[in-house]
Amino acid sequence: MRYPFFYPTARWLAARFPRLLVLDWESFSKEDERELERLLIAVLPPSEAVWLREVAPTPREALRVLSGGARPRRTDAAALLDAVAAASGGDFQRESAHDRAAPFYQLLPGRAVPSRTRACAPGSTPVFRAVAPARARPDLAAELKRPPRSIRDIRGRAARELVTLAREAMVTRSRDLDCFSYADWRDVRRIELEDGLELVAFGSLPDRRLLLSTAYGLLTLRNGVPVGYTQLDGYFSTTLVHFNTFETYRGADAAWVFARTLATARALFGSEAFAIEPYQLGQGNDEALGSGAWWFYAKLGFRPKDPATRRLARREAARAAANPAYRSSRETLAALARRHLYWEPLGTPALVPPHAAAARAAAELLAARSGGIDAARVAVAAEVRELLHVGPGTSFNQEERLWLERWAPILLALPRFRAWSASERRSLVPLLRAKAGRRESLLPHLARAHPRFAAALRELARDPRPA
Numbered sequence: 001m002r003y004p005f006f007y008p009t010a011r012w013l014a015a016r017f018p019r020l021l022v023l024d025w026e027s028f029s030k031e032d033e034r035e036l037e038r039l040l041i042a043v044l045p046p047s048e049a050v051w052l053r054e055v056a057p058t059p060r061e062a063l064r065v066l067s068g069g070a071r072p073r074r075t076d077a078a079a080l081l082d083a084v085a086a087a088s089g090g091d092f093q094r095e096s097a098h099d100r101a102a103p104f105y106q107l108l109p110g111r112a113v114p115s116r117t118r119a120c121a122p123g124s125t126p127v128f129r130a131v132a133p134a135r136a137r138p139d140l141a142a143e144l145k146r147p148p149r150s151i152r153d154i155r156g157r158a159a160r161e162l163v164t165l166a167r168e169a170m171v172t173r174s175r176d177l178d179c180f181s182y183a184d185w186r187d188v189r190r191i192e193l194e195d196g197l198e199l200v201a202f203g204s205l206p207d208r209r210l211l212l213s214t215a216y217g218l219l220t221l222r223n224g225v226p227v228g229y230t231q232l233d234g235y236f237s238t239t240l241v242h243f244n245t246f247e248t249y250r251g252a253d254a255a256w257v258f259a260r261t262l263a264t265a266r267a268l269f270g271s272e273a274f275a276i277e278p279y280q281l282g283q284g285n286d287e288a289l290g291s292g293a294w295w296f297y298a299k300l301g302f303r304p305k306d307p308a309t310r311r312l313a314r315r316e317a318a319r320a321a322a323n324p325a326y327r328s329s330r331e332t333l334a335a336l337a338r339r340h341l342y343w344e345p346l347g348t349p350a351l352v353p354p355h356a357a358a359a360r361a362a363a364e365l366l367a368a369r370s371g372g373i374d375a376a377r378v379a380v381a382a383e384v385r386e387l388l389h390v391g392p393g394t395s396f397n398q399e400e401r402l403w404l405e406r407w408a409p410i411l412l413a414l415p416r417f418r419a420w421s422a423s424e425r426r427s428l429v430p431l432l433r434a435k436a437g438r439r440e441s442l443l444p445h446l447a448r449a450h451p452r453f454a455a456a457l458r459e460l461a462r463d464p465r466p467a
Contacts, residue, residue, distance in 0.1 A: 179217025
């Protein structure tokens with residue numbers, strides 16, 4: 001298996017298979033090696049970095065020395081990852097430095113390495129089919145009304161085994177998903193649907209959650225075998241769906257699995273509207289362009305709101321109606337994929353979380369404070385704590401304090417936030433606790449009930465200042 005694994009996955013593999021994860025030098029270009037050299041200079045202590053700058057060994061030579069020379073104590077991949085892990089700064093900075101260099105790894109064969117052949121969730125009961133998989137497009141609205149048969153909490157060792165299964169399913173297909181890499185084994189649920197279909201939902205570790213929306217990774221199982229994955233981002237009454245069926249299993253009933261995934265999103269978050277983001281449709285995603293992903297969702301009832309995209313879609317639909325053999329060109333699919341697709345079956349408008357606008361507003365508010373960023377964060381958190389009427393006697397755990405600090409500048413940047421009533425501000429505290437809590441899926445339910453939060457975030461996102 002050869003792939004430029006992201007930092008958490010590479011470290012996880014190195015910990016499990018310390019002698020089998022190596023650097024895939026055949027895949028490195030000259031520019032890749034220069035990026036790797038920059039990474040080594042950045043993460044090594046000054047006493048060792050000066051050797052790289054002055055003697056200028058190749059990265060391969062440098063890592064041979066760092067591995068133990070003629071009698072290596074560890075692989076070159078382990079030496080690199082150990083150097084990154086020991087570097088100064090926080091986990092986010094180390095991860096960013098590693099992934100910017102994007103080193104190529106190879107996981108060598110071995111008896112216990114991840115395997116597609118052996119992959120199966122424990123406790124699955126096989127369901128035998130009497131007929132071929134249905135190829136007709138499902139009725140999404142009808143499927144949305146049918147909740148899953150059961151949703152079970154999975155705890156302890158069984159939860160950890162399912163996290164491992166999800167990560168291995170991605171490794172064996174040269175993929176990565178943050179919701180699996182940073183899965184919180186305390187929030188794992190096994191969701192039974194029909195016909196041998198199950199979804200395993202994984203919450204994320206509190207410090208790795210999205211700024212405003214609630215992200216869950218779902219591993220798709222058929223008779224216990226991993227056949228795909230999904231990320232669901234819940235935001236008020238909307239869920240953004242990032243759906244993927246592994247290539248081996250495409251062309252059968254993927255549309256029905258997608259429909260049942262929407263019903264699962266409704267069960268988890270109470271969703272009433274759905275959206276597909278541009279990357280999922282093909283923006284910067286060759287796989288989605290090659291599979292015609294835009295039309296997969298459009299034929300199920302998803303529609304663009306952007307006028308230019310709607311006109312282009314009508315033109316392409318007319319051409320297909322006139323000539324059944326017609327297919328949209330790659331260039332046309334890329335143009336269609338520039339904007340979101342939406343499905344609003346209950347008339348509730350779909351909302352896209354304004355992560356970038358909120359992050360910018362927070363950065364500007366902190367930068368305007370005196371005393372430096374760190375002091376500004378402390379002062380802003382204290383101010384918001386007072387506005388939320390959270391007194392010194394109120395107990396916040398570590399995760400809740402983390403999210404109070406992250407949300408505080410966003411809340412202060414909301415239009416007229418200080419003019420909210422004391423009750424309206426105080427009622428944000430349960431949202432904050434849900435954002436930091438063991439079960440983040442509670443957040444969309446609580447956020448919908450707040451009288452002003454959604455409108456304030458929409459107004460913040462309409463900030464007319466240029467990016």
